Amino acid sequence: MNTDWDAIVIGSGLGGLTAAAYLAALGKKTLVLEQHYVAGGNAHVFRRMKKFEFDVGVHYVGDCNPGGTLPTILKGLGVDDRVEWLPLDPDGFDTLHFPGIEFKVPANWDLYRQRLVETFPDDETGIHRFLDILHAVIRESGKVRLPVEPADLPRLMEEAPNFLAWALRPLSQLFDECALGTRVRAVLAAECGDYALPPSKTPVVLHGGVIAGYMKGAYYPKGGGQVIPAALVAALRANGGELRTRARVERITIEDGMVSGVCLEGGETLRAPIVVSNADLKRTMLDMVGPEHLSPATTEKIDSYRMALPIFVVYLGLDIDLRERMPNTNYWCYTSFDLEKLYAEASGGQVPEDNFLFISVGSVKDPETETIAPKGYTSLEIMSLVPAGYAAWSVDEGPARGERYHRNRDYRSTKDELAERLIDEAEKVIPGLREHIVWKEAATPVTHERYTLSTGGTSYGIELATDQFGPNRPSPKTEIPGLYLAGASTVFGHGISGVMRGGILTAGAIVGRDLLGEAHSGTIFGNPAKLGPPPGDPWEASR
Numbered sequence: 001m002n003t004d005w006d007a008i009v010i011g012s013g014l015g016g017l018t019a020a021a022y023l024a025a026l027g028k029k030t031l032v033l034e035q036h037y038v039a040g041g042n043a044h045v046f047r048r049m050k051k052f053e054f055d056v057g058v059h060y061v062g063d064c065n066p067g068g069t070l071p072t073i074l075k076g077l078g079v080d081d082r083v084e085w086l087p088l089d090p091d092g093f094d095t096l097h098f099p100g101i102e103f104k105v106p107a108n109w110d111l112y113r114q115r116l117v118e119t120f121p122d123d124e125t126g127i128h129r130f131l132d133i134l135h136a137v138i139r140e141s142g143k144v145r146l147p148v149e150p151a152d153l154p155r156l157m158e159e160a161p162n163f164l165a166w167a168l169r170p171l172s173q174l175f176d177e178c179a180l181g182t183r184v185r186a187v188l189a190a191e192c193g194d195y196a197l198p199p200s201k202t203p204v205v206l207h208g209g210v211i212a213g214y215m216k217g218a219y220y221p222k223g224g225g226q227v228i229p230a231a232l233v234a235a236l237r238a239n240g241g242e243l244r245t246r247a248r249v250e251r252i253t254i255e256d257g258m259v260s261g262v263c264l265e266g267g268e269t270l271r272a273p274i275v276v277s278n279a280d281l282k283r284t285m286l287d288m289v290g291p292e293h294l295s296p297a298t299t300e301k302i303d304s305y306r307m308a309l310p311i312f313v314v315y316l317g318l319d320i321d322l323r324e325r326m327p328n329t330n331y332w333c334y335t336s337f338d339l340e341k342l343y344a345e346a347s348g349g350q351v352p353e354d355n356f357l358f359i360s361v362g363s364v365k366d367p368e369t370e371t372i373a374p375k376g377y378t379s380l381e382i383m384s385l386v387p388a389g390y391a392a393w394s395v396d397e398g399p400a401r402g403e404r405y406h407r408n409r410d411y412r413s414t415k416d417e418l419a420e421r422l423i424d425e426a427e428k429v430i431p432g433l434r435e436h437i438v439w440k441e442a443a444t445p446v447t448h449e450r451y452t453l454s455t456g457g458t459s460y461g462i463e464l465a466t467d468q469f470g471p472n473r474p475s476p477k478t479e480i481p482g483l484y485l486a487g488a489s490t491v492f493g494h495g496i497s498g499v500m501r502g503g504i505l506t507a508g509a510i511v512g513r514d515l516l517g518e519a520h521s522g523t524i525f526g527n528p529a530k531l532g533p534p535p536g537d538p539w540e541a542s543r
């Protein structure tokens with residue numbers, strides 16, 4: 001094994017893999033170290049019973065239309081043809097259920113507006129005002145570079161007045177400004193699980209960005225989530241890079257104040273002048289680097305960041321086929337209109353009494369890929385936001401610090417009870433679901449911590465609340481020369497498009513180029529001729 005690299009990337013989440021593939025394509029000898037046995041982080045899949053494949057963290061993605069950010073990032077590496085984006089139903093990619101309301105969210109601003117007004121005629125004036133402002137904030141965001149410099153203010157007051165007025169204020173204030181009623185507020189914010197924040201903490205521009213992305217279409221990658229890491233691993237390898245799985249980094253080594261490489265669990269050391277960490281922000285800076293190498297202000301700042309809430313997931317294999325029996329949609333199911341209450345309960349360490357469900361059916365989104373579920377069967381996931389604290393799950397130290405929790409009876413019963421509760425709720429939109437279950441398992445935040453080593457088991461990094469947004473998030477470059485960050489806790493945030501954008505930004509920060517801009521202009525980096533044929537099995541190709 002070569003011990004001298006130009007760049008080492010810790011973690012093979014999509015942020016890390018994107019940075020790594022671009023660095024390799026730019027001629028840097030790049031090594032990716034992943035502690036799990038397959039690459040992808042939250043974008044990896046797992047299989048059960050030789051019948052079902054389950055997605056961990058790829059259920060739908062926006063901005064995947066031709067020329068969109070993700071196809072462009074993949075195209076820049078010559079691997080865009082390895083990920084085919086299948087659209088969810090444009091007439092209702094999300095279906096929202098509230099007491100007495102079913103609302104299909106279309107991928108079209110005008111139709112969205114029309115349906116909102118039809119459903120909430122008493123709120124018509126407020127709905128128009130809300131959507132006009134939201135739309136303007138997103139339109140004007142292209143004219144703004146953060147942080148806003150005082151000298152740029154006169155221009156921005158002319159060109160981006162709505163952005164300046166609203167972008168970083170909480171969504172709840174915009175609801176108040178538009179005098180919207182309780183029920184329409186809940187419907188407008190129902191997809192808040194995509195960023196795990198209540199309206200009182202959500203920056204208007206974050207909500208607008210997520211909705212605007214999906215208004216251009218919501219997509220699922222044909223072949224399941226693993227095709228994305230597999231494409232990036234192919235680009236990495238084609239350009240001389242390597243992926244090593246089952247390789248957990250314990251320390252980032254610093255010599256004379258500069259990064260010199262990493263030390264793996266077991267003691268092996270590898271040298272590189274550039275280290276990119278796609279691992280959890282707090283563990284990277286406070287454990288792998290250590291406060292002794294950081295300024296007190298940085299240590300305090302990293303320590304004080306709040307992590308986003310984690311997700312609880314139930315994975316089900318069914319012996320009925322939901323293809324053609326249900327629309328190609330995600331279900332968001334609420335039993336209350338009070339979103340603030342459920343977030344307050346989860347943040348306070350309690351599983352919310354009136355929690356929501358998010359249901360994604362992979363075999364409906366991609367009906368032809370039989371590895372997801374063969375004909376006659378269904379693979380689906382039910383998700384919900386839950387508290388992060390170990391106390392809520394009856395564990396003490398967590399698996400990242402070596403705690404074994406599988407046989408812990410309190411842990412198991414908490415997990416089983418919640419799984420059953422979510423299945424009961426899911427039956428309201430998929431009647432008869434329970435009697436067709438042939439595979440069932442659940443993942444808690446503790447499970448997520450075990451597989452990704454994230455603080456609190458979140459996949460969303462540090463919370464994207466108004467006070468931890470934009471310039472208040474870590475940039476790719478750290479105060480230690482040679483150490484960079486990529487992934488959910490950095491400026492572009494979490495989600496598949498957030499971390500892939502962030503990953504290319506990190507590679508660009510290392511080489512001092514606007515790589516996304518260049519990719520948008522049609523540049524292909526590296527040597528796609530060396531890619532070889534697409535893999536038969538993306539999972540095998542990611543190991």
Ligand SMILES: Cc1cc2nc3c(=O)[nH]c(=O)nc-3n(C[C@H](O)[C@H](O)[C@H](O)COP(=O)(O)OP(=O)(O)OC[C@H]3O[C@@H](n4cnc5c(N)ncnc54)[C@H](O)[C@@H]3O)c2cc1C
Nearest residue numbers: 011013015035041042057059060249279487488494495496
């Ligand atoms: C249930 C669920 C549903 C989701 N649904 C969607 C969705 O529909 N659409 C969407 O856009 N997003 C979704 N997400 C969010 C999205 O998947 C994540 O935000 C994103 O994948 C995170 O990418 P990342 O680059 O931050 O890296 P991560 O995925 O967090 O990966 C980090 C990697 O680093 C590795 N690592 C950590 N520490 C070490 C170490 N010391 N040594 C070596 N390796 C290490 C981990 O094993 C992991 O592989 C979902 C997430 C979850 C959990």
